[in-house]
C-alpha cells in the first residue's frame with residue numbers, strides 16, 4: 344500500500360441491504376478493526392466524502408437516492424460495492440424489486456465479495472480504493488494542468 | 492401561530508445506518524407532525540418462497556435482517572416444523588436458545604453504541620462496540636460466520652458445540668459482564684446521558700398497548716409481556732421474568748435493554764448448565780401442507796412468522812410481521828411535540844430495523 348498523502352473520508356449508504364454488511368462496515372470503524380487509525384474517517388456528508396461504500400442491491404426507490412449521493416460527491420471519487428448484494432444482487436437477485444448490483448446505476452471501482460462481507464475484506468477493498476483514488480487524483484491534476 | 496415548515500429527514504442521514512425518510516412538520520423548533528415514508532430497502536423477500544423451496548428459503552429468511560438473522564431463521568424453521576409435525580431434538584432447542592440469546596446480546600450492545608453515538612458520546616459508542624466484538628468472535632469460532640451464520644435448518648441445527656466451546660463461551664460471558672459494569676454505570680448514572688434521555692418520548696402503558704408497541708418499548712412502559720414466556724425452544728425449561736420499567740421514557744427503554752443484557756447472560760448460563768446430549772437434527776421427509784402462525788421474541792420485540800404450505804416443496808405464502816413495523820405508530824405519536832434536535836434520539840430509542848420492516 345502506498346503512503347497516504349491525504350486522509351480519505353468515507354461515506355456509507357445502504358442501497359437495500361439486509362443490514363449484515365452495514366454493521367460490518369460500521370464494525371470497520373470501531374475498535375478491533377478501526378480504520379480510523381489510518382486517518383480514514385467515516386463521515387455522514389456526501390459533499391465531503393472521497394470514497395462511497397454501498398451495501399445492498401438497487402431497488403426502484405433507492406436508485407434516485409444513490410444517483411443523487413454519487414453526484415453530490417466531489418471529483419475524484421471512488422465507489423466500493425460491499426457484499427455480494429451490491430456486486431450482483433446476490434440472494435435477492437430474483438426478487439421483483441431488485442434491479443441488480445450497484446453498477447446498474449453508477450460506476451463501481453472495487454467489488455468486495457462476501458455475504459456478509461468480513462471486515463478484513465472491506466478494509467482490503469478500501470485499501471484498493473485508495474490506490475484508485477490516488478490515480479484518479481493524479482489524472483485530475485494533469486488534466487487541470489493541460490487545460491490551464 | 493408560528494409558520495409551519497416541512498423539514499425532510501433522511502433517507503441518507505448521519506445518525507441512521509439505514510435509510511428511512513420522515514417529513515417533519517415543524518413550528519419553529521417543535522415538531523407538530525411526522526410523516527414517515529418507507530420503501531428504500533424493500534426487496535420483495537416474501538414472494539421468493541415461490542422460487543426457492545422451503546429448505547432453501549431458510550437462507551433467505553436469515554437474510555431478512557443481518558442483526559437478528561439467527562432469530563428470523565429460527566422463527567421460520569419453527570413455523571415449518573409445526574406444519575410438518577417435526578419434533579426438534581432437545582439439544583437443538585438448547586443450541587437455538589443459546590444462539591438466540593447471544594444474538595440478543597450483540598444486538599443490544601449494537602443499539603447502546605448507536606444511542607451513545609446519537610448523544611455525541613463517542614467513547615461510549617466505541618466501548619459498547621468493542622464488547623460486541625467478543626460475542627462476534629464467539630459466533631465466528633462456533634459457526635464460521637460473524638453476523639449471518641446460517642446454522643438453522645428445518646428439523647434442528649447444522650452445527651454442534653463441544654463442551655470445550657461451551658466452557659469458552661461461559662468464560663467470555665463472564666468477561667463481557669465484568670467489562671459491561673462501567674458502561675452500565677455510565678448509561679444509567681451519568682448526568683449528561685440522563686439529562687438527554689429522561690422525560691423524552693413518554694409512552695403511557697395504555698398508549699403502548701393501544702398503539703401496538705412490542706418488545707423493550709412495551710416493557711419500558713411497565714407492561715409485563717415477553718413472548719419468550721410462551722416457552723418455545725428451550726425457554727420453557729429456563730427461569731426468567733420479563734424485565735420492566737415504569738417511566739416509559741427513553742431512559743426507561745435504555746434501562747430495560749441494559750438489564751436484558753444481564754438477563755441474557757443468565758439465560759445462557761442456565762442453558763449451558765442444562766443442555767442435554769443427543770442428536771442435533773432429525774431428517775425431514777415430505778413437504779409442508781397446512782398453515783401455522785409462529786411468534787418469537789426478537790431483540791426488538793415480538794415477531795410473527797406465518798407459513799402456508801400446499802403439499803409441494805414450494806410454500807404458498809410466507810408472511811413476516813416484524814417488531815419495528817408495530818413500533819412505528821408509537822414512534823410517530825412520540826415525535827409529535829418533541830424538539831427537532833431530539834428527533835434522531837427518539838427514532839433510535841425504538842431500535843428501528845428498517846430492513847426487517849420493509850423486507
Ligand code: SF4
Nearest residue numbers: 360361363426428458
Ligand atoms: S451480501 Fe449478504 S449480508 Fe450483505 S447485504 Fe446482502 S444479504 Fe445481507
